[in-house]
Amino acid sequence: MSFLTTVARSATRAARPATRAVPAASLSLAARGVHTLPKLDYAYDALEPHISRKIMELHHSKHHQAYVNGLNAAEEAYAKTAAPKEQIKLQSALKFNGGGHINHSLFWKNLAPQSQGGGELTSGPLKDAIVADFGSVDAFKKKMNTVTAAIQGSGWGWLGYNPETKKLEIATTPNQDPLLSHVPIIGIDIWEHAFYLQYHNVKADYLTAIWNVVNFKEAERRFLEAAKSA
Amino acid sequence: MSFLTTVARSATRAARPATRAVPAASLSLAARGVHTLPKLDYAYDALEPHISRKIMELHHSKHHQAYVNGLNAAEEAYAKAAAPKEQIKLQSALKFNGGGHINHSLFWKNLAPQSQGGGEIKSGPLKDAIVADFGSVDAFKKKMNTVTAAIQGSGWGWLGYNPETKKLEIATTPNQDPLLSHIPIIGIDIWEHAFYLQYHNVKADYLTAIWNVINFKEAEHRFVEAAKSA
Numbered sequence: 001m002s003f004l005t006t007v008a009r010s011a012t013r014a015a016r017p018a019t020r021a022v023p024a025a026s027l028s029l030a031a032r033g034v035h036t037l038p039k040l041d042y043a044y045d046a047l048e049p050h051i052s053r054k055i056m057e058l059h060h061s062k063h064h065q066a067y068v069n070g071l072n073a074a075e076e077a078y079a080k081t082a083a084p085k086e087q088i089k090l091q092s093a094l095k096f097n098g099g100g101h102i103n104h105s106l107f108w109k110n111l112a113p114q115s116q117g118g119g120e121l122t123s124g125p126l127k128d129a130i131v132a133d134f135g136s137v138d139a140f141k142k143k144m145n146t147v148t149a150a151i152q153g154s155g156w157g158w159l160g161y162n163p164e165t166k167k168l169e170i171a172t173t174p175n176q177d178p179l180l181s182h183v184p185i186i187g188i189d190i191w192e193h194a195f196y197l198q199y200h201n202v203k204a205d206y207l208t209a210i211w212n213v214v215n216f217k218e219a220e221r222r223f224l225e226a227a228k229s230a
Numbered sequence: 231m232s233f234l235t236t237v238a239r240s241a242t243r244a245a246r247p248a249t250r251a252v253p254a255a256s257l258s259l260a261a262r263g264v265h266t267l268p269k270l271d272y273a274y275d276a277l278e279p280h281i282s283r284k285i286m287e288l289h290h291s292k293h294h295q296a297y298v299n300g301l302n303a304a305e306e307a308y309a310k311a312a313a314p315k316e317q318i319k320l321q322s323a324l325k326f327n328g329g330g331h332i333n334h335s336l337f338w339k340n341l342a343p344q345s346q347g348g349g350e351i352k353s354g355p356l357k358d359a360i361v362a363d364f365g366s367v368d369a370f371k372k373k374m375n376t377v378t379a380a381i382q383g384s385g386w387g388w389l390g391y392n393p394e395t396k397k398l399e400i401a402t403t404p405n406q407d408p409l410l411s412h413i414p415i416i417g418i419d420i421w422e423h424a425f426y427l428q429y430h431n432v433k434a435d436y437l438t439a440i441w442n443v444i445n446f447k448e449a450e451h452r453f454v455e456a457a458k459s460a
Contacts, residue, residue: 153384153404153406153421175382192426200288201292
């Protein structure tokens with residue numbers, strides 16, 4: 001079995017312990033990997049009817065879990081290898097699984113049930129910046145949806161803060177590439193697993209619905225942090 | 231509305247007539263686009279239980295149809311584009327929709343219900359070549375599934391004929407990129423829309439099941455053609 005196949009297969013198994021500077025003898029059989037699946041702040045059915053319970057359950061407990069497992073396996077393999085060639089071979093597993101873990105962790109936090117304020121953008125610095133940079137909140141949502149729907153394949157649509165222009169901008173990343181050019185403010189998963197069970201091929205309907213559960217409070221928190229540090 | 235948005239939106243409408251060398255006055259209102267959705271050689275439910283009727287219906291009548299519409303719109307816009315810059319802007323729409331049309335057209339033909347021989351590889355030149363190049367038919371299927379499952383994002387797994395080595399090889403293409411390095415013999419769609427409604431996140435089960443409906447007769451026809459012309 002090739003090196004890379006080992007890493008790929010590990011992604012489907014339970015997380016393995018990191019072994020960087022830890023003697024093998026001290027690793028317990030139940031030792032956890034470095035990365036773990038974050039808990040959601042709401043129940044799987046809390047985003048209904050906008051995102052179904054079944055989607056949330058599969059998306060979190062299967063898809064995101066697989067990225068966590070894959071990241072732990074890739075990091076473990078990386079720690080064992082000294083040669084640049086072997087490290088470079090592992091880059092795509094690290095990017096794919098690491099990006100998947102980063103992106104989904106951001107995603108769960110920037111969603112919220114309406115009972116927790118999801119969908120509501122109250123007056124404040126984020127709303128002011130959106131109006132300043134897009135003309136209106138509706139114009140921003142429309143542009144975000146158009147750009148996200150136009151992604152050719154799997155990927156993510158982002159509202160990001162550009163630390164150079166100090167403006168909010170729409171960006172996209174393919175597959176599980178993390179957003180690096182901007183500070184992520186809101187991410188929208190447009191991989192088919194994010195909507196297909198409920199919306200089938202009509203991704204425009206998913207993109208319309210999701211605005212009912214976007215967590216603008218979290219988005220504003222990220223924006224304030226970004227504007228401070230940039 | 232930007233040029234590219236126009237092309238993208240056209241993809242969701244009915245096919246439009248090509249306008250290359252045809253005077254506007256002679257275009258009937260019902261004129262068809264150059265490309266059309268090919269009919270399947272079997273009913274939507276014919277591949278059950280391996281690929282569900284619902285998947286086949288959505289995949290063919292919605293997803294593939296959208297690529298046909300998008301290709302026609304992109305070609306129409308390309309014909310009107312005056313400058314290289316405008317033509318280059320249209321390349322990604324042509325590749326995505328053109329590739330989607332090519333890939334899915336190949337896909338429907340390399341599937342067949344078991345009543346039409348799907349799943350059965352008879353003794354003959356294709357079987358001989360598979361055994362020569364992979365060791366056994368089972369080893370070939372296993373490798374094809376491993377490689378296809380490892381695609382990071384959307385894409386296709388291919389059995390392809392390499393005209394230089396004159397060997398059968400496994401290849402992949404991302405998103406809707408067509409297979410250019412090899413002559414396509416068997417294509418497997420691993421975009422989530424191809425399996426998610428039925429198999430959810432367990433793409434390995436889809437990849438196991440699909441071999442029951444692979445049209446090896448069509449594959450052999452392609453192989454014999456490829457070996458002749460290369």
